Amino acid sequence: MADLSTPTNDAQSEQTAESLITMTAKDGGNVDHAGAIIDHIDIWTTAIEQKSSAGRGSSNKFSLYGIKKLRELILELAVRGKLVPQASREARNSANYEPASVLLERIAAEKAQLVKEGKLKKQKPLPEIREDEKSFELPVGWEWVRLQDIIQISSGKNLTSKTMIHDGGVPVYGGNGIAGYHDTYNVSSSTLVIGRVGFYCGSVHITPDFAWVTDNAFITRFNEASLFIEFLYWLFKATDLSKNDSATAQPVISGSKVYPIVVAIPPTEEQHRIVAKVDELMSLCDALEAQTEASISAHQTLVETLLNALLLPQATANTASQCNVSLEPSFTNSFVKDWQRVAEHFDTLFTTAASIDTLKQTILQLAVMGKLVKQNPNDEPAAKLLERIAKEKVQQIKEGKIKKQKPLPAITDEEKPFELPQGWEWVRFGTLFKSFSNGLYKPAKFYTDDGVISLRMYNIQSGMIDFRGAKRVEVEPNELAQFLLEPNDLLINRVNSKELVGKTAIIPITEEPLVYESMNMRAKPFSEYLSAKYLNLFMMTGIVQESISTFAKEAIGQASINQGQVSSIKTPLPPLEEQNRIVAKVDELMTLCDQLKARLSDAQTTQLHLTDAIVEQVV
Incomplete structure (x- = not known):
């Protein structure tokens, strides 16, 4: 296996670029300023600034802040006369000077x-x-x-x-x-x-x-x-x-x-020497930038390759053997080996925001594949849950509480993307809900400080409701009754950019009423028989995002999805007890990932400040 601490195949060329930077900086004639460039090559190449991203927790957008500051330093030294040596006293006394x-x-x-x-x-x-x-x-x-x-x-x-x-x-x-x-x-x-x-x-x-x-x-x-x-x-x-x-x-x-x-x-002659030196150093910055980006890309490819191995179908079951690691992988020796390979190099692999986001997405995917927690043969199988849901649905239709829905097509074997553990069932997403309803549209004049909170697409963040920036809208009693949100309702964003459409959140318990605006839809699950949190985390997985991406309709820079499309999504349903265990394990692991990301962010901030300090010290 390759050395995971060096996630690039271009280490030799990177060393060459660094040595060229070293030689050309020394050639500038000012040892102190050359030292600022030479001694801190590692800081220039590792100071990375994370850009805010509109994606679903994606952190693939970044800027090479250190190399950017190195470019600025080169120019600052150039225009201050500190990048190349000035004419000697002898040259200044010549007739041509x-x-x-x-x-x-x-x-x-x-x-x-x-x-x-x-x-x-x-x-x-x-x-x-x-x-x-x-x-x-x-x-x-x-x-x-x-x-x-x-x-x-x-x-x-x-x-x-x-x-x-x-x-x-x-x-x-x-x-x-x-x-x-x-x-x-x-x-x-x-x-x-x-x-x-x-x-x-x-x-x-x-x-x-x-x-x-x-x-x-x-x-x-x-x-x-x-x-x-x-x-x-x-x-x-x-x-x-x-x-x-x-x-x-x-x-x-x-x-x-x-x-x-x-x-x-x-002087004109010095202008030419400055330009030659700046051009040379900027070309070398280009090389460092390309090599750093290639290294980051190679690192992310390695992370994805190792984590994707955990998601591959396993040939044989081995329920007698369980590995005592934090993800509690089960069923096959192959899976255990794949996870051990990741665990052995954990500190090396998960050193970027993008790699941690990939880990989080893998955790979600493992969860809905039945690979995150152990199965318990004593759990009531999902088939029994579905029978009770079907009976409850018939009863509520009979009582006029919900409308009869158009039957959803059965899921064929060809449609099933992976094999489920025993006790699980494939089911259409809509089967698990009492109703789907689009939100309330009100003109801007009804949005006042006196109204009730109306949740917009901006309030759905990372699977949760974020009340920051929440708007209030004046509603009539019949509108409040129709669009009222209740705890465990699933709020689904139905109009947004293609990256974000379909994001979801669970409605929490609140002290005041909540409604939702027209860019969102509300889905009411049979929460007596299901974990709404499990359904929410399922909607955050890559498998769902891919499905939404295929059927989302795009127009004028926005994408939209409808109730029928969401209802048709193929859903792996575990027993209720396992749903709860999965949610608890995901919460635990996501907290650890967030802590890891926070430490990374702190380290990156320190790197940025250190870069700024070096520049300030030199100029």
Whole structure:
């Protein structure tokens, strides 16, 4: 078996990337700053920030925060003159050396000539740079300058998607880079483009020689003999060009916002050396990022492979042999070996939020397959429960308490996804419920602080009702009677994104009445004969999510399911006593998983803070 502590096949290339980072950082000439990069490679690659996810407890969305901060550190060192060595005293005394003050004089002279020729509008002088605007001590030969003194910006030209010639070969640049293609151009040389409006306000791109720049971006002009375009690109990347954007719903920057920004300019020759070093280090960051992502992906694949082995059909039963482990796996030697393989490497396997979520999903799946707790031959079989439910249903129909439902089709052997333990039965989900009802629709004006709580789709979270943000709605007595929720009712979300539609929760005991809005449906189980909590955890399993995904109808970015589709879901039903044992075991294991996840989150937060501290210390 592979070494589980190294879940990647690319360890050698990762070591190569780290050694290249080390060599190129040392080559920068500043040992202290090189050390910040070299000594903390492990922190850069392991500081991972979990992104909030709209999925069913999925934690597959993350950002490589450490490498992101490493990129920021590289740029910060670059624009402070700390990434490459400055010219030596001997070089500064040579006839060819030109400090930044000289190139700024040349730029000013060129601007004055353009104004004189009427090619450039004279700009209102900006105030002298104050001492408090100088954020660090300049290296020898560098100069502070406002952007107005070195660049001119102007908006591109409007070009909508409809008017683009999409099979043209000329790239069209908006605020976020290439937005399409056209058959003509409005810039004929490599151009620095700055996003000027919207989410990508302040983003920076360099066009090829021929391109079209739309009015969502600025075209930047400057003295190309004195300023290197790639240096300005990295300088603007390191500068918050949108910090002075207009405080509107749609962020916008203009010359009046950009021109006052203060930056540091190095000599032209040093600009080229800075760009070469930044390009080299950014490429190496790309390599580290790819290797880290590959390692995380390989780790998750390993976790899924080992856990999926627990879900495979077992060839032979071995009820006499039981393994004394926390999941209490049973029935086969094969299952026991698969679980022992996981248990032996538990601390190595479950080190990410995604791996813990996969474990939680596996626990649910094992639960409804009869592999989580031991069976007891003395339990009343599920077939007897179904007989009593059927009799109760007939009686309640006769008494007018519930409506007669359309018979659900029998489950064929071909439809059964796995073999059930003795005493269990396959049954359609709808068979286990008295009724299904869609929720209450009321216009916005009825939602007031004086109404009763109306549970919306946002109140269904991780199999439970979350009352945070709950809205109140004014209802008539007949509406309250019709849409009243009772303890052990199952609330099912029927309209949502495809990821979330079908999520469920059990209604708890509350001190005040609850109703539910129209995006949800209520299912009333025969709770005298069933564990509503078991039915709820079943609805959270992958097998149900796959079923819902196949029949959910999508329209305008949302998916919907109906009562008939939910009723048709194939459901593994254990004896009532085993349902209760399963629920207790799942609760116990989910608590342990949540504790594990909380410790992981604390560790990740510490890593993020440590990363920030390293950056602050260096710059």
